């Protein structure tokens with residue numbers, strides 16, 4: 038009944054106020070989440086038979102990976118190496134061999150791409166695969182998943198777990214539940230039965246802080262969260278987290294498996310002419326560029342780690358300055374802070390040489406969804422201002438809201454360096 042309700046009113050699915058609402062509710066469980074088990078440790082056990090069946094820790098200072106035999110002793114990643122060795126004194130500690138992991142990852146992704154053209158890589162060892170529409174040539178999703186696991190085992194020599202569901206979120210949870218070396222199908226009619234007994238920590242966006250808050254309100258299972266309802270959750274989680282977590286608890290997750298080559302950077306610039314400009318005017322242009330790029334980033338559901346300031350001077354020489362953030366972000370204010378620091382550092386050079394063009398590029402782009410898999414919701418929760426401004430601009434045009442410093446100046450002649 039729930040399933041038909043949801044299909045009848047797709048508008049009920051969350052758009053989180055960011056990006057284009059992507060509503061796609063499919064009838065069949067045909068999204069695979071394939072995730073290698075203890076990837077680095079499995080490669081070590083594959084390549085050195087003496088390590089098989091033994092507790093193996095990769096990395097001495099910080100644990101980069103632990104075999105299931107080591108995980109049984111409580112070893113986790115990342116964990117301080119000394120603590121891990123206290124928990125599991127018999128563990129064999131090996132140094133990481135990144136080139137071996139990278140080679141294994143390439144081989145596994147070859148199998149993914151051979152399985153379906155619609156592969157969305159999430160990290161070196163996991164991906165979403167959309168196998169909807171392959172039934173006639175490749176059989177039902179369950180058969181496809183079984184073949185995929187057998188091929189990765191035979192051709193690459195590694196164990197891989199696969200979850201199958203109608204949505205990315207459920208497929209990801211299903212693969213985690215299936216580990217190690219397992220397969221789990223969540224049929225559309227059994228989604229809530231599968232999800233509701235699980236601990237709330239399984240929900241994307243529930244980090245330590247949110248988990249503690251939920252526990253304090255007696256909510257430890259996803260089913261209890263669903264029973265409370267969005268209204269009650271809002272009281273102690275705030276509106277954004279309440280909407281997000283309630284939607285997930287009802288198995289609503291409208292994101293598609295996204296493929297294609299993703300852009301590695303976006304940029305915009307503004308020509309200033311030869312007239313000398315006061316520092317505050319230059320900074321106002323930088324604000325305008327940052328606002329616009331932040332918006333594009335969020336619209337594309339991307340996050341950025343590196344901010345690059347580009348400058349051209351009176352003598353046609355150029356310079357760039359860049360800053361890499363500790364964490365990927367799509368917050369305009371974080372980007373702006375980085376951009377302003379770069380500008381402040383470059384100001385003596387600008388005053389000496391005269392600035393004729395200012396540009397900003399955001400590089401080291403990642404997928405906002407991928408970040409959500411690993412980061413708790415908390416750091417993103419204060420995004421409401423950006424989301425509100427984006428919404429105003431979407432509805433009333435990009436000139437609707439502008440920085441006070443840019444009023445009457447317009448955003449000037451600004452050309453994106455690359456097409457969207």
Ligand SMILES: [Mg+2]
Nearest residue numbers: 072073074162
């Ligand atoms: Mg993995």
